Amino acid sequence: MNPTRRTVLIAGATAALLPSLPASATPHPKAAALQPYASYWYPDSLPSGTPGTGITWRSLKSWRPADDADLAFNAATVPLAPRFTPTPANTTARAGQARIQSLVSFGPTASNPSQGSATADYYALTHWAYIDELVFWGGSSGEGLILAPNAPIVDAAHRHGVPVLGNIFLPPVAYGGQLQWTRDLVQKDAVGRYPLAERLVAVAEAYGFDGWFVNAETSGGNAALGADMLGFMRELKTRAKAKGQRVTWYDSMTVNGSVSWQGALNSQNEAFFQAADSMFVDFRWTAAKLTSSGQRADQLGRGRYELWAGVDVEANGWNSSVNWDAIVPRDKAHVVSVGFYRPEWTRNHLPADGRGPGEFHVADDRFWTGRSLDPSRPDGADSWRSPAVSVADRSTVASVPFASVFNTGHGLRWYEDGEVTSDAPWNHLGLQDRLPSRRWVVHTDGQRPAVTFDFEDAWRGGSSVLVDGDLDTPAVVDVYATRLPLTGDTVVELTHRTEAGNVTVELAVATAEPSAPGATPPYTYFPVDSGSTWQTSTVRLTGLTGTAHAIGVRLTATDGPVTWRLGGIAVRDAPETPAAPTALRITGASDGDLRFAWSPAPGAVRHHTLHRLLPDGTRRFLGGTCQRAFFVGGLGPEQGEQEARFELRAVGELYTTSAPATVTHPW
Template identity: 40%
Template sequence: MPTRRQFLVLSSAAALTGLLPETPLSAAEVAQPFASYWHPSTILDWDPATDRDAKYNRSTVPLAKRVVPARPANAHARPDEARVQALVAYAPTSGNPAQGSPGMDHYATNYWQYIDELVFWGGSASEGLILAPNPTVTDAAHRNGVRVIGNVFLPPTAYGGQLQWVRDFVRREGDRFPVADKMVQVARHHGFDGWFLNQETAGGDTRLAGDMRDFIVYLKKSGLRVIWYDAMTDTGSVSWQNALTARNRAFFEQSDEMFLNFWWSAQGLANSAALARQMGRSPYDLASGVDVEANGYNTGVGWASVFPEGRPHVTSLGLYRPEWTFKSASSPADFYARDNRFWVGQNGDPSNTTTTANWKGIAHYVTELTPITSLPFVTNFNTGHGRKFAVNGTVRSTQAWNNLSLQDVLPTWRWSVTGAATPVTPSLDWDDPFDGGTALKITGTPQSAGDVRLFATSLEITGSTWFEVVHRTGAGPSRLQAVLRFGTTERVLDLGGAGGGWRRSAFPLGEHSGSTLTEISLRVLPGAAVTALIGRIGVTNPVMTPPAAPSHVQVEQVSRVDTTTVSARLTWTRSPGAIRQYRVYQGTGSGRVFLGGTANDAYFVPAIALANGDTAQIEVEAVSEAFDVSAPARISLTGTP
């Protein structure tokens, strides 16, 4: 097991030295909204009415319902037992853009189907100890049914921790805890689901431990989730138990979950599970911590202690820093290969995790979940970052970008291909997207028909439901079929058509009214080599009326980047009804350029090229869940701040 104490320490130079940049910020940098963070004393002064970044830090995507697929991929995995917590650091504590940024170089979380909760990891003594998640992370997680948890980091004294900060954190005013009240306000405003409490500052006493326990009780009354980290004990000292014991049970008793430190043993976990049951709690409210920050899937793990073969799981699983797959990668392709192996195993197929390797992939133990439980469902296979951005088959920006708010629900199974002879190879493609930054690509020379299992669904079909696929192939017939599964019944739809540009195939599903669509696959018929791009798959109840345009578009601030470029803070009034996202463009008509998008009603554009006359025409469109688009709302922006 790991013996490093990196769990609570960010290894950045800023975290260790306490130094902040002394170079004055440019106007453009001042204009950039950043993710929120505070010390216990400074959060008391936070007010969304006076925080100029507050409106840019809101997530508005509701938490989706998730279900176990009708046909899970892996017979070895066990549903409804262990949950998975992922503690992820997306960026340094400070200077983390709130709404994405130019550049593809970003940890785009993709395997949400195996994660139950994501803790937004970070914090340092010099910058801030209480972190609210970026809205981009919360938007993507909620769309996939994953709860997002903010982080509180009260560091060891060796890394700048101060016992006074802990006392400030749990300070009372009568029957109130002022910091807890602010944490509730932050979570409600920002739109995330709870807080991870990580108290590692030494020097406490029994009274301080009692105050911390009471703080948890008070915080939980808000309905937010609270996760406790195994460090502080009931004496107030810091002593990692690596188990649920008499020393930390008081904190677990008041929390929703506890993350157990990394140095656990098989017997310690078994005893922890037994004690949890004695307390009337589920053992799956305990997460056995695994530190993968340094070695990822090369980390040695005693898997049988958590997931004994042929028996119920002992506890849940806590993964510390799975973004190793991104940090250690040499390219986007390398990142996606590493990420697939981390979550699915070295075979690259969640249905086949048989291997002699110690790391068999999370899919070997934990059954995937699907958030595709209500209509409409539309995906463009958008991963949340890319080299370019396309809209309905036309590239509208050649600027590399990242923004998880725009991420679609990605395939449930990556990749599960059936067919005995020379199966095809599915992958994600960033070179030729249909809408967003990515398309699904299928290549190969199949000698027999092969099915690419894509999406587990639980969609109630009505008399007006349609299924659609947008795809393109090379010369000749596409040899693609869509296979829809309704319980034990399959319906095969021939996509056909000659090769060339993007082609939309749509099929009414009214004859299946009252049935539940449980699976979507693509079948490739045998023949010559095939290269197919799938740009969109959707199951919708089409309507003739597009969403209304947003109103009252305003330029809140313009900042000069250079002589020909400005940045801008934009706000607007939301369109009525369910809106998936707003897209911001420069220009009008066929020549307009995509500037970015958000699920929010405020967006920061980092770079707008000024036209003659030092002006730019801006359009904002509302996009529905079915990707119906409103008329544009327009505003003229001048380059004079």
């Protein structure tokens, strides 16, 4: 890797690394004491001087969960879902070889809201099906070095079976790094244990994420410090493994304590690789270095795919020049795995006035799926070898009940039953559905329609699936790869509407895998009523038994072109309605800035929604969360009311809602 790219990397990893949130995401000053933010720390000692505006300096060594006033807002609640690998969508994607790690900066280190914010301009990652590990990238010498991921990101990732790691960043000296912080991290107690290793594992357990990415880039160390770092890593891995967590090492510090990026697995970093679950190989790799690294990992009995070859896409995204054959060759086994550095370029490269959620998802689909925007039809002339070309997608849709309203985790407004209940833009990844893993596979002998997430209308949440095209021949859209057990009571519900043209709609269900990679699943088709308004069609799967391996829709135009919208899908044996939450209360108030807390009812609850009930009977959506606490800012009296009235409901897996719990707040 040349010095220019290294400079970009280091600069991006310090104070300048994080995209600033739009002004609408920043709370007004009086909310500062109540607005919860994602947590960040220094290992022990703090910088000299005074922190900047909006920054709080904290010591991880002093952290205790009982003293963490924001823990309820920051603790993820969705367990890590198991995944399966369906038959690949094309003939080039492989299972069991290269994996993908993604290092993503979702927001600034400081003042990064815990539970979303009032803007749709957000990196709403949805292509989880190709990712094996997400790193919550960030940290800076002036704010904090150890970052715990936001709960919404962890909840969304876990729903799709992806573990999330917090980040430990010890910056280069040129960018404010102090060797004392490295010494703080690896300090030992009187009996030779590493107290910060224990504290890191305790943080991940309390916050509900899956371990740590360790990036030690502060130079000036010696062999003694290298030995202490190695001892720290070994204890961290041992403690992490006992809690079901994992540790990834970044190829930076060497065993002699110096910082020297190797771009390979070799004698200088092998001990650290052995003390971790995987290693991110710095961008200095070459084809020869990766070949030797893979061989060395195999010889160690570790496996070559535990090495992530760094691919820097921060500056150029899919225009980056990458020697793909050195990592994921087409004509032989993959060499190592892929480590994407900053793929949120798909959002950041868009102009500020063209960064709506629709534009973002078009760009993000291009990055993960390729120029064809259909993983079953890779574009062989595309110089960007997208993940869908090389890596088989995975799915977590394996149990009933299952439902999705195709919510991507951000939107321009909020819909309930097709009606707008809030016209404010928003983001909250914890509300994201389990989304289709292969977007978008269309089987047709004619012209392929465009298939996208659309934000101009929705049944629930902020988005729906829009199919638009001439449909000169029938088109089958693969919606979900599944492993859903079928009984005599199983039904599928489709919520949909036809906006233009006339179209015959059929539900497609396959009870076996396709005959070969890239082939159409062996679907059975069931007629579905269609119309110009939102409607929910309930389809009984007469004649089908066993397991549903794929669910899709077949659209046949009778008078085109056609614009058709899918707003929801549910697979169930019987209706289920969650019980109402209890003990709803306001735990903090400053004028119109309020903290809410409650006790979830027993049973399966997907998330909770909070509404305000206005004097004229209007129910206004204020937000939703998977946590047991929520913050709302900037409220005030309306329509002459003397007190504000709030309703909290539990939302089940089938999007049925409970009776409300209520609370009032006097003005």
